[in-house]
Amino acid sequence: xxxxxxxxxxxxxxxxxxxxxxxxxxxxxxxxxxxxxxxxxxxxxxxxxxxxxxxxxxxxxxxxxxxxxxxxxxxxxxxxxxxxxxxxxxxxxxxxxxxxxxxxxxxxxxxxxxxxxxxxxxxxxxxxxxxxxxxxxxxxxxxxxxxxxxxxxxxxxxxxxxxxxxxxxxxxxxxxxxxxxxxxxxxxxxxxxxxxxxxxxxxxxxxxxxxxxxxxxxxxxxxxxxxxx
Amino acid sequence: xxxxxxxxxxxxxxxxxxxxxxxxxxxxxxxxxxxxxxxxxxxxxxxxxxxxxxxxxxxxxxxxxxxxxxxxxxxxxxxxxxxxxxxxxxxxxxxxxxxxxxxxxxxxxxxxxxxxxxxxxxxxxxxxxxxxxxxxxxxxxxxxxxxxxxxxxxxxxxxxxxxxxxxxxxxxxxxxxxxxxxxxxxxxxxxxxxxxxxxxxxxxxxxxxxxxxxxxxxxxxxxxxxxxxxxxxxxxxxxxxxxxxxxxxxxxxxxxxxxxxxxxxxxxxxxxxxxxxxxxxxxxxxxxxxxxxxxxxxxxxxxxxxxxxxxxxxxxxxxxxxxxxxxxxxxxxxxxxxxxxxxxxxxxxxxxxxxxxxxxxxxxx
Numbered sequence: 001x002x003x004x005x006x007x008x009x010x011x012x013x014x015x016x017x018x019x020x021x022x023x024x025x026x027x028x029x030x031x032x033x034x035x036x037x038x039x040x041x042x043x044x045x046x047x048x049x050x051x052x053x054x055x056x057x058x059x060x061x062x063x064x065x066x067x068x069x070x071x072x073x074x075x076x077x078x079x080x081x082x083x084x085x086x087x088x089x090x091x092x093x094x095x096x097x098x099x100x101x102x103x104x105x106x107x108x109x110x111x112x113x114x115x116x117x118x119x120x121x122x123x124x125x126x127x128x129x130x131x132x133x134x135x136x137x138x139x140x141x142x143x144x145x146x147x148x149x150x151x152x153x154x155x156x157x158x159x160x161x162x163x164x165x166x167x168x169x170x171x172x173x174x175x176x177x178x179x180x181x182x183x184x185x186x187x188x189x190x191x192x193x194x195x196x197x198x199x200x201x202x203x204x205x206x207x208x209x210x211x212x213x214x215x216x217x218x219x220x221x222x223x224x225x226x227x228x229x
Numbered sequence: 230x231x232x233x234x235x236x237x238x239x240x241x242x243x244x245x246x247x248x249x250x251x252x253x254x255x256x257x258x259x260x261x262x263x264x265x266x267x268x269x270x271x272x273x274x275x276x277x278x279x280x281x282x283x284x285x286x287x288x289x290x291x292x293x294x295x296x297x298x299x300x301x302x303x304x305x306x307x308x309x310x311x312x313x314x315x316x317x318x319x320x321x322x323x324x325x326x327x328x329x330x331x332x333x334x335x336x337x338x339x340x341x342x343x344x345x346x347x348x349x350x351x352x353x354x355x356x357x358x359x360x361x362x363x364x365x366x367x368x369x370x371x372x373x374x375x376x377x378x379x380x381x382x383x384x385x386x387x388x389x390x391x392x393x394x395x396x397x398x399x400x401x402x403x404x405x406x407x408x409x410x411x412x413x414x415x416x417x418x419x420x421x422x423x424x425x426x427x428x429x430x431x432x433x434x435x436x437x438x439x440x441x442x443x444x445x446x447x448x449x450x451x452x453x454x455x456x457x458x459x460x461x462x463x464x465x466x467x468x469x470x471x472x473x474x475x476x477x478x479x480x481x482x483x484x485x486x487x488x489x490x491x492x493x494x495x496x497x498x499x500x501x502x503x504x505x506x507x508x509x510x511x512x513x514x515x516x517x518x519x520x521x522x523x524x525x526x527x528x529x530x531x532x533x534x535x536x537x538x539x540x541x542x543x544x545x546x547x548x549x550x551x552x553x554x555x556x557x558x559x560x561x562x563x564x565x566x567x568x569x570x571x572x573x574x575x576x577x578x579x580x581x582x583x584x585x586x587x588x589x590x591x592x593x594x
Contacts, residue, residue, distance in 0.1 A: 013513075036474065039474060040472050040475060042240045042475040043470070043472035043473060043474060043511075044469075044470025044471075044472050045470075046505075047470075047507050048470065051503070058425070064480060069475070074467065131574055169507070169511065169514070170511065171509065171514075184461055198473065198474075198515065198522075199473075199474040199477075200473050200474050200476075200477035200517075200522055200525065201485075201524055202524070203474075203477050203478060203481065203524060203525065204524065205481055205524060205525060205526060205527065205528075213371055213372045213375050213376075214375065214533060215337075215375050215379060215533040215534060215537060217337055217376050217537040217538065217541070218337065218338045219336055219338075219541050219542075220338060
């Protein structure tokens with residue numbers, strides 16, 4: 001039985017519908033403006049973090065690098081009006097583990113979606129280990145709902161992953177929806193984890209600027225014309 | 230009487246050597262050379278054959294070539310890697326079109342030439358040109374081709390794709406001396422806009438002052454950047470951090486390529502050499518130095534002056550055949566020559582419309 005958009009359902013009715021699976025195609029358009037913004041800020045933050053090491057005359061520290069990126073992005077997101085948290089502020093008990101710091105990120109909300117910005121672990125979601133991040137990963141959507149793909153009722157937790165290339169230059173963003181995760185790589189699952197186009201490819205050309213202009217040209221009266229045909 | 234210059238013109242228009250044309254019409258190369266020099270006169274059969282193979286009417290060869298369209302800045306490319314054949318072909322396409330445009334223009338009130346000529350440097354020359362065109366000093370320029378035409382410049386759009394040349398320009402006689410810009414087919418709008426601005430730079434700065442070619446080309450590029458992307462506006466709009474995304478937004482607003490914007494920001498010291506290199510590396514990694522993202526394509530710009538003249542003189546009561554006859558060309562050849570000027574649906578004629586698909590498949594035999 002399909003649920004019609006706008007139909008009022010009780011929780012029990014929703015539960016009986018079976019499984020709901022978040023899809024990239026459904027969710028990406030709803031967060032596109034956020035993606036464009038995060039993309040732009042990462043593009044600015046990554047070379048800035050890289051420059052930090054260059055001006056020190058040091059090679060890039062792969063642990064410190066993502067922290068600097070995160071810091072620069074945070075400043076810009078806050079300037080743009082987002083309420084942003086650094087992950088270790090949210091779960092200080094987790095930040096003592098050095099290895100975990102690499103993939104700590106930022107968290108916030110947009111259009112009803114909670115999102116985190118994390119550095120990708122070779123294109124994959126980083127391992128959450130424990131605490132708030134683990135709870136963030138383990139969404140029980142599958143047990144609850146079977147809604148149309150364009151449902152407005154569900155706002156699953158999202159993760160925006162950023163990747164750099166071997167030269168520590170910005171490579172791309174991925175949009176992921178975590179399903180589960182614990183302390184091992186095998187425990188991490190996602191509803192989807194898809195690369196997104198660069199923000200420059202998501203902008204819309206505005207045609208109105210050049211649209212309506214035309215040239216006026218008056219023909220000479222018969223008496224004025226010169227025979228040429 | 231048959232004029233040898235016209236045979237040469239038709240041959241060069243088709244991009245043929247004397248030997249290639251000779252093979253097509255079954256004579257030897259020296260026979261063609263003699264026809265072109267006026268030493269020999271073709272037989273009616275040979276003339277008909279040349280006409281057929283080149284797509285020109287026999288009457289074309291009977292018209293004396295009284296005015297040679299100046300080569301203009303096309304001459305600058307002679308030292309580049311273009312062959313003489315390619316330069317001649319580009320020149321003859323412009324010449325044949327110009328000859329008829331020159332005649333049609335006598336029937337119209339053409340806008341006065343407001344293009345200044347100055348010895349000033351590129352920055353001041355660009356500002357003077359904006360003022361002369363009535364464009365405010367720090368705003369994006371809308372349709373550059375039509376803006377140019379409104380200010381008395383003729384813009385001829387060729388139907389062929391010129392290799393390594395986006396445009397060239399010259400001052401030529403159309404009742405009075407007028408600036409003419411010739412643009413290649415098959416280029417994206419942002420590139421055409423920059424190339425037209427580059428040619429405006431040559432017309433404004435290099436009519437009287439001739440420097441070394443490389444220097445003039447560099448000055449014309451800088452003129453184009455200053456004309457399309459005024460310094461004050463760039464300093465106001467190009468914020469740190471400068472990213473591909475922010476540059477992409479500026480591209481849509483200012484109608485120039487991302488690469489031109491990055492160059493301009495660097496020339497104005499808005500970005501450092503490090504940022505400049507980083508941005509270009511990012512463009513390269515994504516393949517955007519060759520082709521910028523298609524969602525950022527600017528609306529197509531076409532010149533309107535020639536199209537308007539054709540519409541008014543031929544559009545309502547006549548046919549493409551009349552235009553072709555007046556030009557001394559076959560209908561297919563005439564349609565091909567003006568196709569970049571007309572709208573996609575063709576000339577709004579009563580009984581015949583130029584079929585673009587037919588024209589595109591037209592073969593030179």
